[in-house]
Amino acid sequence: METSSTDYLIVGAGALGMIFADQMLSESDADMVIVDRRAAPGGHWIDAYPFVRLHLPSAYYGAGSRDLGTGRIDEAGHNAGLYELASLPEILAHFDRLMRERFLPSGRVRYFPRSEYLGEGRIRSLVSGEESQVTYRKIVDTSYFDIRIPSTHTPSFSAEEGVAVIPPNALPERAKDFRRFVLLGASKTAMDAGTWLLQAGVDPSAIRWVRPRDSWLINRATIQPGARFQMAFSANQAATLEAAAAASDIDDLFLLLEAAGVLMRIDRSVTPTMFRGATLSQGEAELLATITDIVRLGHVTHIAPDRLTLDQGVVAANPDALYIDCTAMAFARRPAIPVFDGERITPQTLRGGVVCLSAALIAHVEAAYEGEALKNHLCTPVTLGEDREDWLRWTLADIAAGARWAEDADLRKWIGSHRLSGFRAGEARPETTDETRAISDRIRIARPAAVANLRRLLGAAG
Numbered sequence: 001m002e003t004s005s006t007d008y009l010i011v012g013a014g015a016l017g018m019i020f021a022d023q024m025l026s027e028s029d030a031d032m033v034i035v036d037r038r039a040a041p042g043g044h045w046i047d048a049y050p051f052v053r054l055h056l057p058s059a060y061y062g063a064g065s066r067d068l069g070t071g072r073i074d075e076a077g078h079n080a081g082l083y084e085l086a087s088l089p090e091i092l093a094h095f096d097r098l099m100r101e102r103f104l105p106s107g108r109v110r111y112f113p114r115s116e117y118l119g120e121g122r123i124r125s126l127v128s129g130e131e132s133q134v135t136y137r138k139i140v141d142t143s144y145f146d147i148r149i150p151s152t153h154t155p156s157f158s159a160e161e162g163v164a165v166i167p168p169n170a171l172p173e174r175a176k177d178f179r180r181f182v183l184l185g186a187s188k189t190a191m192d193a194g195t196w197l198l199q200a201g202v203d204p205s206a207i208r209w210v211r212p213r214d215s216w217l218i219n220r221a222t223i224q225p226g227a228r229f230q231m232a233f234s235a236n237q238a239a240t241l242e243a244a245a246a247a248s249d250i251d252d253l254f255l256l257l258e259a260a261g262v263l264m265r266i267d268r269s270v271t272p273t274m275f276r277g278a279t280l281s282q283g284e285a286e287l288l289a290t291i292t293d294i295v296r297l298g299h300v301t302h303i304a305p306d307r308l309t310l311d312q313g314v315v316a317a318n319p320d321a322l323y324i325d326c327t328a329m330a331f332a333r334r335p336a337i338p339v340f341d342g343e344r345i346t347p348q349t350l351r352g353g354v355v356c357l358s359a360a361l362i363a364h365v366e367a368a369y370e371g372e373a374l375k376n377h378l379c380t381p382v383t384l385g386e387d388r389e390d391w392l393r394w395t396l397a398d399i400a401a402g403a404r405w406a407e408d409a410d411l412r413k414w415i416g417s418h419r420l421s422g423f424r425a426g427e428a429r430p431e432t433t434d435e436t437r438a439i440s441d442r443i444r445i446a447r448p449a450a451v452a453n454l455r456r457l458l459g460a461a462g
């Protein structure tokens with residue numbers, strides 16, 4: 001058995017592992033080993049459906065050492081007027097080039113693709129079956145959220161012979177053989193599949209959507225990066241905090257956020273109970289609202305050619321329909337745990353939905369700070385989104401993280417100049433004007449009232 005040693009053993013070559021390693025390369029002289037079951041860097045994206053794109057602007061995604069995309073604003077389509085969203089090939093190329101052009105030539109990263117980490121420093125090749133032993137100073141475990149996607153998960157429903165059920169990966173190829181389509185699941189993936197079908201010219205009346213729950217959605221226009229949108233971004237923050245401060249109860253809160261344009265829902269006749277941070281443009285939400293055959297009877301449990309059995313009832317089905325399985329629960333719902341725990345580092349999001357900057361910041365804190373208590377203070381993780389109450393938790397965590405980071409001038413500077421903060425290298429910050437000052441005042445005044453009220457609302461919600 002081959003044996004070797006390293007400073008950081010990184011389990012997973014997905015976004016978290018790659019970004020952690022990228023930042024450590026920039027800020028330390030550490031040696032690293034990266035191991036992943038998959039054959040190439042990129043994590044879950046390797047098995048993603050071909051029409052997936054980022055749901056957030058490319059500026060917030062990928063590694064800190066290089067841009068993703070060209071900083072273009074889309075001119076056509078449902079994202080027109082907003083910053084580009086990287087396509088699957090762009091995301092994969094980003095991680096592939098990072099590995100080939102930066103990690104491996106550095107001589108400080110060894111990469112074990114198609115290999116499984118078995119624990120206690122043991123790595124087994126899924127090709128040869130050979131094992132190697134790595135001793136390490138620290139282990140960086142990015143498998144905590146156990147991301148599952150439709151092409152690799154096992155559905156929790158059964159289907160009879162003759163019923164066509166596919167993952168979204170097969171949709172572009174199989175769609176031509178069908179005239180009726182059923183989307184299974186309320187996830188962002190189902191939204192993507194619906195959008196793809198509609199954009200391919202399928203009539204909305206030919207699509208049924210089995211949606212156990214409805215979701216509150218983030219309006220992408222309100223979280224645009226860079227100087228050009230800075231004023232709108234801050235105005236959105238002010239409106240968010242003012243709504244949070246004013247709401248009389250949770251229903252009222254979401255109606256206020258919707259009225260302010262911060263959040264959206266696809267069907268305005270239904271009160272959503274879900275919030276997972278899914279982000280859409282207004283045009284995408286309006287497009288999806290043209291699908292009106294919505295089945296809201298819980299999760300599907302069995303599909304027969306002529307009927308669909310769900311948690312709360314049975315509905316007739318068209319035997320010629322194509323079922324698109326979008327039911328994979330993307331993330332395991334696990335509690336937030338300390339990021340730094342002895343020799344173990346568990347990267348998690350430090351701000352709701354902020355995946356990449358969180359991974360980079362955790363590496364920065366690991367490289368630049370001493371003492372586990374301080375490191376965990378600076379890197380307090382948030383739970384992933386699921387229920388609408390998680391919007392309140394994210395907002396409280398966001399304010400708390402902002403306050404902790406603001407206490408440390410060096411960290412504030414580091415975040416402000418990092419490319420994942422949304423500003424391109426060398427991009428000038430907007431000048432302070434009476435208008436920007438007025439927005440800052442609104443934020444300053446609303447923030448404490450928002451914190452108090454959100455805590456009250458969460459307490460009342462149990």
Ligand SMILES: Cc1cc2nc3c(=O)[nH]c(=O)nc-3n(C[C@H](O)[C@H](O)[C@H](O)COP(=O)(O)OP(=O)(O)OC[C@H]3O[C@@H](n4cnc5c(N)ncnc54)[C@H](O)[C@@H]3O)c2cc1C
Pocket residue numbers: 011012013014015016017035036037038042043044045048052053054055056057060061115116117118142143145146147149189330353354355356
């Ligand atoms: C469809 C979709 C769209 C998304 N869009 C965005 C977006 O626009 N913006 C954004 O910020 N986030 C987005 N996300 C969030 C997403 O979670 C992150 O972007 C990121 O890709 C997650 O990376 P990860 O490293 O946590 O997980 P993964 O990509 O799952 O990588 C973990 C890797 O660890 C490997 N692994 C686990 N255990 C072992 C083991 N024992 N041995 C060997 N290997 C192991 C797995 O094989 C896997 O490749 C999206 C997520 C999905 C599912």
